[in-house]
Amino acid sequence: MLRQIQVSELRVGMYVQSFCGSWMDHPFWRSHFLLDDEQDIEKIHASGIAALWIDTEKGLDLEVDTLPSPAVPVLEPPAIAAQERPRNRPRIAMSDEVVHALSLCARTKAAVLSMFADLRMGTAVHPEQISHLIAEISDSLMRHPDALISLARLKTSDEYTYMHSVAVCALMMSLAYRLNLPDGLVKEAGMAGILHEVGKMMVPAELLNKASPLTEAEFETLRRHPEIGAKMLLDTRHFSPRVVDVCLHHHERVDGSGYPHKLCGTQISLFSRMAAVCDCYDSVTSERHGKPAWTAAVAIRKMADWKGQFDEQIFHAFVRCIGIYPVGALVLLHSGRLGIVMEQHERSLLTPRVKVFYSSKLRMPIAQSVIDLAEACEHDSIAGLESVKKWGFKHLDELWSGISIGKQSIFNTA
Incomplete structure (x- = not known):
């Protein structure tokens, strides 16, 4: 250990x-x-x-x-600032950034696949191999914070391992910005997110892809991946203690129920407490072999109910990143219109931009239009979240992303 x-x-x-x-x-x-x-x-x-x-x-x-202090929290950053990190540049249109983010996701996925293959073969890897992509992800989040982290949810089950790393990278950086961490630590959080699951490269594929529940012996095998991954990174001697710590401790929980060391509270480093939230969110909102994805809105609501598992201050900051009504959420307005959340308001969690497309009263489609609930002239508001399954809608992600989404990956580099 x-x-x-x-x-x-x-x-x-x-x-x-x-x-x-x-x-x-x-x-x-x-x-x-x-x-x-x-x-x-x-x-x-x-x-x-x-x-x-x-x-x-x-x-x-x-x-x-x-004991019980089995892991010393590494280089804990300064106390979390209450204020939000100022944005130095105005947002561009969500639709424009989606185009940039789609290409960036594809290139980062390919780089992660290559890096993981090198680590699995014992080949030396360096942070410089992906540091330029992490800088591009940072730029994307600055141009529009919703585009890349929302797109990354649209991964297929076959590409889960690699796109999960891309998604957690972006979520970690978005959360680091929200916590007002310095730029250097934001980039390091992204590096930790990319590499946090590298140990799964040494877990048998049939175990990772198993649709039925794992046996106790299989689960014990799976639980070894954080230590395997940390050893892989330590052996390269090129990654910082924070990055290794996240690889080792992203499955720890504040209440001590996690693994591998059953750390609790601030025995878990700040980065690993952040990674616990980001990793869990992307896992439950992703379709995996035999495991259907939760919607982003359902994931936020359920995670909020898991009292004691996550650092409350970090989780609240994470909700401000994703939104109470995340991009892609199906919402019912007080007017009776149904709409899909297009993007978050910069300052209010309750007034996102919404594309309305259906009348719940008439039970029929209506002309699609995007409304900004923060505008004073808009006399409508969200009554609540709606179940996609209840209404039977298909391809709702195409409404907010503008991308044709089929069974094939949208993140192919070809």
Whole structure:
């Protein structure tokens, strides 16, 4: 089991898996080895390194009386700011950004597929391989925050693993902006999102794609993917402690019910608390083998009911990213019109732009038009969310995205 500890907690018999920081910062020619000499511990102390990763399956763990703090939250960013991060550029039209975002999703999916294949084969990878795409995702979120994160939900079950990484990357960055984190940490959050599930590359495909419920033994195999992924990233020696920490701890829960270390509260780093929300949201809103997708609106409502699982402040910030009425939600207006949410209002969660297309009173289609519920001249408002299944509508995502969505992926690079 991988565990991050402070240098002050080192003792003879521990197995050093990796040092936090550059390979040039430590005095050893190798990065992982069994500590069998007190002089080696003195050298590590003298190097100025603050933290490192140990493998408790190959060496000693922390003393029992030092638990329960099995993972030291890495480099916790400053306290979350209450105000929203200012946008330095005006939004462009949602329809225009959807075109940019579609191409960007396809290119990022291809890059993730290539990077994961390299990691699976033990080939060295570098953050620079995808850092330019993360910068482009940041630009897309600045131009219009709804386009890319809404499009990424439209993945097929066959491309789930790779597009899930793209989606969580965008969600992590959007959330980081909402929490007013510095630009450098926003980009690092995106890198963590892209790589958080890399350990699943080593899980048998038949297990990942199994439609029926997993057996206890199968679930135990699946639960090993965070530690497998963290080891893969540590072995490359090119990714930051925050990125590795998210890979290892994105399934931890604030109430201690998660895995692999059953951390609770602020024992879980800020980035991993963010990833828990983003990963869960994209998982439940994605169609997977044998598992139908929830709508974004249903996902937000159900996640809000899971008391104790998520950091409340982070979850509330996440809701402000996605919206109470997320893009693609079917809503009933007080006028009796049914509409699909097109995009969020910049300051109000209750007044999105909506494309109306059906009369619930007449039970028939009406002329489609987009209304801005925030406009003073618009004397209508949302009465509530409606079930797509109840009305039997098909292809509603085409109404807000403007994209023809069939059974094939919309994220092909060809």
